[in-house]
């Protein structure tokens with residue numbers, strides 16, 4: 446891949462073995478389910494295989510040479526993540542099991558350190574269940590109030606309502622940078638500035654933006670940012686919590702066990718230093734190490750280029766589907782979104798639809814996409830979603846649009 450001097454998805458595809466594999470016998474796979482999870486280039490798999498074959502051991506435990514090698518690789522991965530999102534210090538990068546794991550960590554630990562009955566947490570109406578349920582659980586435990594910043598019919602946040610939702614009672618504003626259903630890109634810096642003006646902390650669910658566009662936590666000044674390895678061509682089972690050092694220092698450990706302590710007696714323990722304090726037990730070692738080739742790959746291709754390419758694909762699909770009878774696209778115009786296009790087809794069940802297109806080789810998502818409240822807001826219970834990545838092509842989008850029309854004609858006549 447390093448020899449590709451320009452952005453060419455057809456060339457990039459050669460790095461992804463799974464994309465060469467036909468489905469349903471002879472059908473060419475068109476993978477449009479990247480919002481759920483992306484595919485991996487061989488560079489990521491090679492590094493992981495190599496690690497298991499030559500450099501594997503538990504980390505931060507032994508003084509034998511393999512343990513030292515594995516520990517160095519693991520910490521190199523932390524440093525690669527730090528640079529990737531422009532965090533100031535590697536202590537601010539905590540490896541977790543994924544976005545969901547990171548949010549639960551913050552909900553427990555930040556909640557315990559900083560929240561008391563009557564405090565408010567602000568979310569938005571477009572959140573993934575991962576950024577709703579942990580707060581509902583916390584609200585129940587601590588008697589907090591959850592509020593939801595509304596969205597309009599176009600799937601944009603109602604920013605004019607922000608003043609009445611963001612008050613001195615708000616202790617945390619947690620929102621997605623990009624909606625996993627609508628594709629809407631939220632103004633992270635503006636929302637962060639406004640939240641800070643009332644003294645609230647900010648957590649950004651960046652599961653759908655870190656893999657697709659440049660991220661700079663120092664520039665945006667967010668307090669927490671969370672994302673998953675598997676949505677950025679990395680391994681499953683690993684994710685990241687970025688948190689400002691001063692905040693993480695004040696927060697108590699979430700899970701208890703090995704690695705997260707300084708001392709333990711029969712009566713009590715003292716927590717370890719950052720980030721070990723939040724990494725109880727054996728971490729996802731090889732998965733974290735596998736993040737490095739994924740990051741390197743993204744950087745070689747260029748996140749600006751990836752973003753522009755995905756926006757082009759989204760615009761093309763929206764253009765093609767915009768005139769299809771019975772079909773309604775959810776969310777804002779293409780220029781306001783990332784590479785995600787969800788739609789509903791009047792009289793057609795999304796599962797029937799996705800099963801039909803799957804038979805032709807198109808992998809898309811159907812259902813509520815872990816965003817039931819968002820679908821309820823639009824008076825629907827499900828939708829179909831095409832979500833793109835760097836290896837998707839305009840030709841695939843054109844073929845998919847043809848297939849959508851054909852399938853609708855088949856299902857409703």
Ligand SMILES: Cc1ncc(COP(=O)(O)O)c(C=O)c1O
Nearest residue numbers: 543544545573575621625652673
């Ligand atoms: C916006 C958003 N938040 C959170 C998640 C949860 O990510 P994970 O399942 O990797 O924890 C997803 C996954 O689809 C998502 O799209």
